[in-house]
Amino acid sequence: MTSHPLDRLTGDEIARNRTILDKAGLVGSTTRFPLVMLEEPAKRDVLAWQPGDPLDRRVRTTLLDRDTGAVEEVVVSLDREDVVGRRTVDVVAEGQPPIMGEEFDLVEQVLWADQGWCAAMAERGLTEPERIRVSALSAGCFDLPGEEGRRLVRCLSFLQLDDSDNIWAHPIDGLVAYVDLVTAEVVELVDDGIFPLPTERADFQPASVPPRTSQRPIEITQPEGASFTVEGDVVRWEKWEFRIGFDQVEGLTLHQVGFEDGGRVRPIVYRASIAEMVVPYGDPSPVRFWQNYFDAGEYSLGKEANALRLGCDCLGEIHYVDAVIADDDGNPRHLPNAICMHEEDDGVLWKHTDAYNGTSSVRRQRRLVVSFFITVGNYDYGFYWYLYLDGTIELDCKATGVVFASAYPGPRPDGSPYPWASEIAPGVGAPYHQHLFSARLDMMLDGVGNCVDEVDAARVPIGPENPHGNGFTRAVTRLRRESEGARLADGSVGRVWQVSNPERTNRLGQPVAYALHPEGLPTLLADPASSIARRAAFTTRHLWVTAQADAERYPSGQYVNQNPGNTGIDTWVRADRDIDGTDIVLWHTFGLTHFPRPEDWPIMPVDHTGFVMKPVGFFDRNPALDVPEPASKHCLTEGSSCH
Template identity: 85%
Template sequence: MQTAAAAHPLDRLSAAEIEHNRKLLEQAGLVGSTTRFPLVLLDEPAKATVLSWSPGDPVERRVRTTLLDRSSGEVTEAVTSLTDGAVVGRRTVDVRTEGQPPIMAEEFALVEEILWADEGWCAAMAARGLDDPRRIRVSALSAGAFDIAGEEGRRLVRCLSFLQLDDSDNIWAHPIDGVVAYVDLITAEVVELIDDGVFPLNRERADFQPSPVTQRESQRPIEITQPDGPSFTVDGDVVTWEKWRFRIGFDQVEGLTLHQIGFEDGERLRPVIYRASVAEMVVPYGDPSPVRFWQNYFDAGEYSLGKEANSLTLGCDCLGEIRYFAAVIADDDGRPRSLANAICMHEEDHGVLWKHTDSYNGTSSVRRQRRLVISFFITVGNYDYGFYWYLYLDGTIELECKATGVVFASAYPGPRPDGSEYPWASEIAPGVGAPYHQHLFSARLDMMVDGPLNAVDEVEARRVPVGPDNPYGNGFTRSVTRLRRESEAARLADGSVGRAWHVVNGGATNQLGQPTAYALLPEGQPTLLADPSSSIARRAAFTTRHLWVTAYDEAERYPSGQYVNQNPGNTGIDTWVRADRDIDGADVVLWHTFGLTHFPRPEDWPIMPVDHAGFVLKPVGFFDRNPALDAPEPASRHCSSGEVGDGRPACH
């Protein structure tokens, strides 16, 4: 079986290549009737290989596949060479120490069938007045790792249940609290059923789809048009916009990835980032009750962000002159599945770029900021997340993550006997609670500021006391501390001193002789709030710091390891940095933790307005001057005004 040759080492896997991969695994005897494909990923070549490649050079295409035998639970990792038509590597994964592959789509339906047929679970439901099991929807949730006897090596989920009043009902409004089932997905049995008591069941509907009668009629249309078309060009996966050039990628774990981001400066395309992605996100819950203490979800490593991507809709998810990209991933059977409109790209006006009115020379000048938006949206159970990468005219890069969807509801127990409120959740509707939780993301930024060898400086504002050099006390300065080894580079943000991290190239300077750099500007919201001794603190060690800097290693792709599901916490970033590698003038990767701490509000019910988290990368001495000085004057022909003007052009 032959597949079309890839034009670049980082080209996304095609449907034909995914089919070819499956065929090679079949021919090698690795696929049987009970084999499933939790992971099928492009085995990206090492950075040095990609950077040394030139158009016309041969491209070897490799695929890394994780296979699960549903009859035995055995997990095999195989590498195929599509170029050579052979399996070139295989090993058995030790699920006890390495963890399990992600949960697959078919397992959600499997769990419902198991519980609907289980006598103990059905009896627990009947005790709550629920006699029709098939009206009860089961949320199969990742099990974590808690050193519970008998769970070692099992492929488990822990299951909470919700009543669905009818086929159109919002199930999340009706949590059946107090009972949780631990289910083995291989043996298809309930390993343990915990019943912590019967709580009142909320049966009030909480739909969020307004009827045509109830929708407001005050809004008039906003039309965003680009009569001459968009300013970007697309050649395969390569995008050129204004002075930016980059490559789009997509895989089933991280979803959207951006590669080889560079900025055209004169005759040079100057590299900034080799590879950027959201490599993991975890949602740790703060309710320690017997049925909820284990609630911690790794949406990338346990559920696969790319597999959960939405097909986006024009005018709803994206507005303007849109360019969509389809994504092709492998389904649970190892065959290609196309996700239409998985990635959305468009331009947005973003207000004023710069402006000045000068009373000395009588001039007034203004330019409009514009940004390129590359985004995708996922749904993981009750929550929905949008990931938006922004590129700006002035060389700024931003990532914004948007959290929405339906909060994970519980029964609200009401005040305690001493009159105090329940300390672990908010009451968001009568009798309905929402446990406190966090949404913590890890951005993996494989930096390449003006080349592959960079260093990281921690820069912060510093007060200067009154003294001979500061007699009036008005002076302040900044301090710069080089992070020289991995042991020094696990850092917390500090907004009180404006702490930022500058990625510096000591071998490249601007016209002032300063090293070129890009600054990571963190939001500095809380890191993980769970106790340092907790299971989640071990498994999601990356969430305990806002920044980690590691020396590049192509095998270190995910901050909690390759197999996060039921991993006890022994393959994450905290284990890598024990090597304490030199990062001063090295090939460095930044891992930035950011996110939200969510104390749900009544206004978050029955559907949550978008909440935002993210960070900014800003050039610092990377350019000799403002790189957007050549931005064109704004045109007023696409604007309108409700007032009569004086005849002058809008911008002058």
């Protein structure tokens, strides 16, 4: 039973959606459901809604005919049990729906049955097709002749020595197959020559690696239970309140994030999500130039959520949240333990020892962790939202898994190293690549009329106002229109972007604000004229500020798969809408540039990337002054005190 417009879709609602579409004559034997999503009501309607008001629950479904390749988008009203919107998707101009699970399975069968592909494998001494595992990868859009309108994947292959073998260690390089997923045929084979096949095993399971015997257990307990409460999708912890969401494209989403202050919950972020992530590879060889993966838009990262396990993925007093999405046939699919929530100690919150009044005080920081983990092919990603006692919000993305391997061709004739990949094991290469994320932050600082200032540290030359040259200050630039809102980070001046509400002030008369602190690592390194720069234009800037629009959910458009770059954030900002004191969305690009190391093999230790948002005058003083003294038996001796 739903009780709020943003409640997550239930299994019953997903099943009802399919029944309504079936009764409307829109479901046949070859119909598939690559996208089934809650049609979130407009932001203004959600904010105006009151308990007891009627709910019109709507579902937006993308239907794919596997026989013809036709794509249709349909909106259903669950309450009216009727189709209320319907349109045909132009796959050439708009792009294709995400790749589905059954299509990954289809590709191996297509290639194993293709004479040309089997002959190319035989030339490499490989005559057992079932031992050749195929990685079907998104095709991108490169204006190649004959590809327009086709639903394609490009396929690289790996040898699996036995059923337990790590396939990524044995890349069959030099050969790529282009496969049409609708006609189930090989459109083209590109053979760039035969490369030595690495055969060294790269297992990392316990049976293959003797474990250390030096570690003693670490137990994290909360004998009185967790400090947070969960009622439906609403979570309350300390002074924080928010709603949990989950969908198949973005995975975990947070809604209506606010902080209790002065007897009311003050809104900060209306909706927060990872709206897209792309992994562009930097090897321009004939069999790899196209490797650019949009894990949200092309693969539906929410569908790849792991079932998290206590003691392995999460420690402590854990609350798990299951998720429900639609499978490829439009039926509900249950994802157990998709979301993990728990509290963590995070060291010292504040501390001071004062020689004048003889006091010593310390308080410990604590954070609420809301997380989920996904596996997309070879890589695994964890997304961890942290909420802190002092009002800080942080996102930590953890990248791990197995790097995508190639054969390593060795040095060039002049002795210089291969410029596009690292050698990480004998004969095994790992192409250079990036992991670039887009956080969509629909802001609502004490209301929807928000502004953004770019704030830099600024040197001041010696002069009448700074005679000794020690002075420095801040340079503040207001971003007034979307044409001014595409920005780059600059660590040399400590650049932050400060979101404020000019209609709400603190006790000092300052507009209430939060500052986005970027890591400022490299943006997209591909050439600005490249296909990936067009399709992932969001990766060319660390920040985009746009006027809020409910339909602008994904920075590379609704249909990213084989999208030529016609529907992304760079096209929206051409309208040059006002962003000064209006309802705005921040799109923050952050991520890793990965030059793989031998230490990343055969499985990569977690690497971190993310951002932090801190209050700046949002509160009248430190909002964590009321945090109690530490009370752990392990920290105090008899008669001691923390104040």
